[in-house]
Amino acid sequence: MxxxxxxxxxxxxxxxxxxxxxxxxxxxxxxxxxxxxxxxxxxxxxxxxxxxxxxxxxxxxxxxxxxxxxxxxxxxxxxxxxxxxxxxxxxxxxxxxxxxxxxxxxxxxxxxxxxxxxxxxxxxKHLGAFPLPVEVVTFGSGQVFRLFETLGFNPRLRVDANDVAVVTDMGNYIIDLHMKEIKEPQRLAKLLDETVGVVEHGLFxxxxxxxxxxxxxxxxxxxxxxx
Ligand SMILES: O=C(CO)[C@H](O)[C@H](O)COP(=O)(O)O
Missing domain, CATH: 3.40.50.1360 (Rossmann fold)
Incomplete structure (x- = not known):
């Protein structure tokens, strides 16, 4: 590899x-x-x-x-x-x-x-087997997490080997969405773009x-x- x-x-x-x-x-x-x-x-x-x-x-x-x-x-x-x-x-x-x-x-x-x-x-063929990373502001990140749960996105806060939340170079958290399959990447991107507290997402x-x-x-x- x-x-x-x-x-x-x-x-x-x-x-x-x-x-x-x-x-x-x-x-x-x-x-x-x-x-x-x-x-x-x-x-x-x-x-x-x-x-x-x-x-x-x-x-x-x-x-x-x-x-x-x-x-x-x-x-x-x-x-x-x-x-x-x-x-x-x-x-x-x-x-x-x-x-x-x-x-x-x-x-x-x-x-x-x-x-x-x-x-x-x-x-x-379809995106989504790899968990989709979403970068969120730390303030209110628990609310964003719960919103993702409600939407059925199967979120997990990214943690390091010591079980401490990963903080990005920009000072934010990462919530990984374990969605298995993303059928409409454009639609999901739009939803994430419009979610308050989300800084950016990994759909390119x-x-x-x-x-x-x-x-x-x-x-x-x-x-x-x-x-
Ligand atoms: O998006 C990235 C980092 O945020 C990487 O480009 C992506 O994770 C691929 O990494 P690797 O080449 O180690 O498999």
């Missing part, structure tokens, strides 16, 4: 050209992309500026000598490459397994181009144009969606 992640990470790095402002995703797959960019910066003198999607990725990029800028200090981002937790046939996806969905969605929104990298186990509908998918035999497929 690590090998597939590495292959797609390296493949995605080929889309990065000199001078670009690059959005750096979060997670174990995106980490291979960032690592490859770091290699190219060091060995090929690649000139890029990174905009990161989490504190973890910021640390990795700094270690690798990738120049970083705050999202508000760039006019736009040329290309963002990130991982995904699930991707359906329309290239809608679930993200946020690494609790970085809010920063990831903001960086993606201000990117001219957006690519996901994934192994083929993440490609699904109609956002990505290209998904680079790797399989165990080393095969790499580039799937595109003409949005």
């Amino acid at each position: 690590e090998n597939i992640k590495k292959i797609v990470g390296i493949e995605a790095a080929k889309f990065v050209k000199d001078g670009m402002i690059v959005g750096l995703g979060t997670g174990s797959t995106a980490a291979f992309f960032v690592e490859e960019l770091g290699r190219r910066v060091a060995q090929e003198n690649l000139q890029i500026t990174g905009v990161t999607t989490s504190s973890v990725t910021s640390e990795q990029a700094k270690r690798l000598g990738i120049a970083l800028k705050d999202i508000d200090d760039v006019a736009y981002i040329d290309l963002t490459v990130d991982g995904a937790d699930e991707v359906d046939l329309d290239l809608n996806g679930i993200k946020g397994g690494g609790a970085a969905l809010l920063m990831e969605k903001i960086v993606a929104t201000y990117s001219k181009d957006y690519i996901w990298i994934a192994d083929d186990s993440k490609m699904v 509908n109609d956002m990505v144009k290209t998904v680079i998918v790797g399989s165990a035999d080393g095969n790499v497929k580039i799937i595109t969606n003409n949005l």
Whole structure:
């Protein structure tokens, strides 16, 4: 599995050209992309500026000598490459397994181009087997939780190994919705967008144009969606 992640990470790095402002995703797959960019910066003198999607990725990029800028200090981002937790046939996806969905969605929104990298186990017919992360403000989060229960969304507050609620880089909680199958991702996204107390959710509908998918035999497929 690590090998597939590495292959797609390296493949995605080929889309990065000199001078670009690059959005750096979060997670174990995106980490291979960032690592490859770091290699190219060091060995090929690649000139890029990174905009990161989490504190973890910021640390990795700094270690690798990738120049970083705050999202508000760039006019736009040329290309963002990130991982995904699930991707359906329309290239809608679930993200946020690494609790970085809010920063990831903001960086993606201000990117001219957006690519996901994934192994083929993440490609699904319908979203929802992977619990959908929803980032909520801590104040009133219990009320939002109960609302999700009432709606039959099977919510669980995300906790760490010590059973302490996970707090995101933006200071919020994550409620994971164990829905099994999301039949209408657009409709659910609208409902979550309109729920007071929800900051952002992990449904990334109609956002990505290209998904680079790797399989165990080393095969790499580039799937595109003409949005
Ligand atoms: O959305 C994310 C983090 O919030 C990740 O991109 C997603 O969880 C995939 O991670 P991994 O590559 O480790 O499977």
